[in-house]
Amino acid sequence: xxDVARLAGVSHQTVSRVVNGHPGVxxxxxxxxxxxxxxxxxxxxxxxxxxxxxRSGLIGALLAPGPDTDLLLxxxxxxxxxxxxxxxxxxxxxxxxxxxxRLLDRVVDGCLAVAxxxxxxxxxxxxADPPPTVVVDGxxxxxxxxxxxxxxxxxxxxxxxxxxxxxRTVHHVxxxxxxxxxxxxxxxxxxxxxxxxxxxxxxxxxxxGPAAGRAAGRLITARRASGEDVTAVLAADDTLALxxxxxxxxxxxxxxxxxxxxxxxxxxxxxxxVPSLTTADTAARTVGERAARLLLERLEGRGAPDVQAPAAxxxxxxxxxxx
Amino acid sequence: xxDVARLAGVSHQTVSRVVNGHPGVxxxxxxxxxxxxxxxxxxxxxxxxxxxxxRSGLIGALLAPGPDTDLLLxxxxxxxxxxxxxxxxxxxxxxxxxxxxRLLDRVVDGCLAVAxxxxxxxxxxxxADPPPTVVVDGxxxxxxxxxxxxxxxxxxxxxxxxxxxxxRTVHHVxxxxxxxxxxxxxxxxxxxxxxxxxxxxxxxxxxxGPAAGRAAGRLITARRASGEDVTAVLAADDTLALxxxxxxxxxxxxxxxxxxxxxxxxxxxxxxxVPSLTTADTAARTVGERAARLLLERLEGRGAPDVQAPAAxxxxxxxxxxx
DNA sequence: TTGTATGCGTTATCAA
DNA sequence: TTGATAACGCATACAA
Numbered sequence: 084x085x086d087v088a089r090l091a092g093v094s095h096q097t098v099s100r101v102v103n104g105h106p107g108v109x110x111x112x113x114x115x116x117x118x119x120x121x122x123x124x125x126x127x128x129x130x131x132x133x134x135x136x137x138r139s140g141l142i143g144a145l146l147a148p149g150p151d152t153d154l155l156l157x158x159x160x161x162x163x164x165x166x167x168x169x170x171x172x173x174x175x176x177x178x179x180x181x182x183x184x185r186l187l188d189r190v191v192d193g194c195l196a197v198a199x200x201x202x203x204x205x206x207x208x209x210x211a212d213p214p215p216t217v218v219v220d221g222x223x224x225x226x227x228x229x230x231x232x233x234x235x236x237x238x239x240x241x242x243x244x245x246x247x248x249x250x251r252t253v254h255h256v257x258x259x260x261x262x263x264x265x266x267x268x269x270x271x272x273x274x275x276x277x278x279x280x281x282x283x284x285x286x287x288x289x290x291x292g293p294a295a296g297r298a299a300g301r302l303i304t305a306r307r308a309s310g311e312d313v314t315a316v317l318a319a320d321d322t323l324a325l326x327x328x329x330x331x332x333x334x335x336x337x338x339x340x341x342x343x344x345x346x347x348x349x350x351x352x353x354x355x356x357v358p359s360l361t362t363a364d365t366a367a368r369t370v371g372e373r374a375a376r377l378l379l380e381r382l383e384g385r386g387a388p389d390v391q392a393p394a395a396x397x398x399x400x401x402x403x404x405x406x
Numbered sequence: 407x408x409d410v411a412r413l414a415g416v417s418h419q420t421v422s423r424v425v426n427g428h429p430g431v432x433x434x435x436x437x438x439x440x441x442x443x444x445x446x447x448x449x450x451x452x453x454x455x456x457x458x459x460x461r462s463g464l465i466g467a468l469l470a471p472g473p474d475t476d477l478l479l480x481x482x483x484x485x486x487x488x489x490x491x492x493x494x495x496x497x498x499x500x501x502x503x504x505x506x507x508r509l510l511d512r513v514v515d516g517c518l519a520v521a522x523x524x525x526x527x528x529x530x531x532x533x534a535d536p537p538p539t540v541v542v543d544g545x546x547x548x549x550x551x552x553x554x555x556x557x558x559x560x561x562x563x564x565x566x567x568x569x570x571x572x573x574r575t576v577h578h579v580x581x582x583x584x585x586x587x588x589x590x591x592x593x594x595x596x597x598x599x600x601x602x603x604x605x606x607x608x609x610x611x612x613x614x615g616p617a618a619g620r621a622a623g624r625l626i627t628a629r630r631a632s633g634e635d636v637t638a639v640l641a642a643d644d645t646l647a648l649x650x651x652x653x654x655x656x657x658x659x660x661x662x663x664x665x666x667x668x669x670x671x672x673x674x675x676x677x678x679x680v681p682s683l684t685t686a687d688t689a690a691r692t693v694g695e696r697a698a699r700l701l702l703e704r705l706e707g708r709g710a711p712d713v714q715a716p717a718a719x720x721x722x723x724x725x726x727x728x729x
Numbered sequence: 730t731t732g733t734a735t736g737c738g739t740t741a742t743c744a745a
Numbered sequence: 746t747t748g749a750t751a752a753c754g755c756a757t758a759c760a761a
Binding site (some may be wrong): 096123124125126127128129130131133134139140141153161164167169170171172173174182185186188190210211243292293294296297322325326328329342351352355356359367381 | 408446447448449450451452456457463464476483484487490492493494495496497505507509510512513533534611615616617618641645648649651652655674675677678679680681682718
């Protein structure tokens with residue numbers, strides 16, 4: 084900056100003014116400064132600026148594993164980028180919550196906690212002065228508000244849809260144990276069964292991902308082999324559903340019959356599988372965007388209005404497997 | 407830091423020594439300092455530290471859209487986290503290369519350019535003093551070395567495999583136009599066809615994603631309807647392949663016959679589709695990890711050995727569609 | 730309209 | 746073994 088000042092024949096203070104668009108600089112002077120900046124390829128040092136302004140322009144994202152982490156992150160990244168800020172990302176494995184601390188030691192203006200397990204929220208709460216935080220896909224906390232997909236509504240709508248198709252009950256493959264999304268999805272499923280007075284089968288342990296879904300599908304196959312009434316399955320996410328369908332295909336058509344399998348999330352491939360997957364769109368990407376925008380508005384002091392997560396949209400499709 | 411110093415009855419400089427584990431502090435003094443740190447919940451300010459050391463501990467990742475961006479990013483994140491550094495992430499849409507500049511204005515110690523289009527590399531090269539850079543999934547540049555998945559080997563092995571199954575030729579659905587991965591994959595496919603003396607059909611425009619694949623699949627359907635010999639298809643990535651299979655299913659079994667469809671990448675769902683997808687594992691996640699480690703080693707001055715990308719592994723599976 | 734002086738929270742150099 | 750002092754590159758109050 085001093086080099087630029089020297090070249091333009093002004094003080095470094097005037098350079099600062101020009102760089103930050105402050106008023107009260109003669110246009111001709113500003114022009115000289117800009118020329119010098121261009122000539123020297125000068126770029127302001129964000130670190131020094133952050134030190135003195137106490138604002139870094141950095142937003143931290145703490146990512147715990149969940150079924151929609153990638154889509155949530157995509158939305159967050161887009162919103163942060165659109166705001167001209169920069170995103171700091173770290174995964175927070177369940178066995179290493181300290182990964183979050185290493186990120187928070189960077190000076191972040193604000194922080195997004197994605198699908199945080201309780202241990203992570205505790206860690207944040209125990210900080211000397213925690214950054215403004217918005218929870219994405221989790222419960223609101225004293226640290227700040229939360230924005231979450233409509234898991235419950237999605238599960239409920241799907242379960243109702245399946246019951247409406249004539250199934251006497253709907254079995255459930257659960258999501259990641261202890262996660263907010265999985266609890267909400269299970270709650271929605273239970274609610275719809277209760278409304279309809281349907282029997283409530285014991286949920287099948289799942290997790291997330293096609294391999295976990297395939298394993299769960301085998302359990303369901305066994306369940307049916309033991310005589311239970313299984314004609315419809317709601318998996319906690321699309322990737323599980325895909326695996327469940329595969330498990331049914333593995334069994335082969337030896338035992339005749341068809342099962343309707345639904346997922347949750349409407350991942351990009353859901354519509355293009357053979358057969359396409361019945362699911363509900365929870366707009367995870369949009370949720371990520373809105374959460375980030377909420378955080379940004381709070382940082383700018385605007386008393387941000389409560390952010391509404393989009394309602395889940397049912398996507399009835401043909402997804403049946405045979406066995 | 408001054409508060410800590412006061413509480414421990416030492417100078418701030420001694421606090422700094424303790425924090426950084428410098429030698430020459432009496433153990434008893436160090437203990438007093440540590441106690442004060444704990445009592446006040448003091449955490450060193452990374453910004454101030456970066457200002458004076460000229461090293462921020464930050465690694466920037468510039469992400470251009472590509473078929474494996476998510477897996478590459480996952481590997482990068484893990485390696486950066488394991489090294490105790492922090493990752494800065496920004497997507498660089500083709501229409502907004504300036505997004506990269508905003509990230510680079512942060513002081514990053516080094517930078518990973520993922521699937522960079524030429525425009526992005528130009529932008530990096532034009533910087534006054536560009537950060538040490540490793541290209542991931544792209545060509546090596548004057549800025550630094552590159553680590554890329556074995557696209558060409560994967561495509562070649564798959565094409566050979568299909569030809570070995572007795573197909574007279576293999577049609578190709580291309581990836582993202584102008585991308586390194588897509589050019590390499592196409593080259594591998596051409597090489598295998600040339601070796602076998604097989605006819606080289608015009609590549610079908612694809613892109614990435616199941617929707618693009620489905621559209622490409624329709625083009626192939628039309629191609630066959632016009633009398634061409636189409637019995638095997640190599641799609642440039644698994645998500646395209648999935649869409650292609652769907653397009654064939656859409657056509658229905660009206661015209662009898664089967665097509666063998668293969669993808670590239672071995673995405674997690676590939677093994678669990680019905681039928682499962684023939685593909686080749688390019689270990690994108692591992693490539694991301696290795697690229698990040700290469701960058702980190704260069705930053706630490708170690709004359710890093712050339713990093714070897716893992717060879718592609720063929721995954722022959724049952725993926726046929728009918729029409 | 731412009732310049733001078735001060736401080737942001739550290740680390741590094743030197744002297745004690 | 747420790748402390749005083751000077752940077753690091755910038756923004757901000759104040760003076761000119």
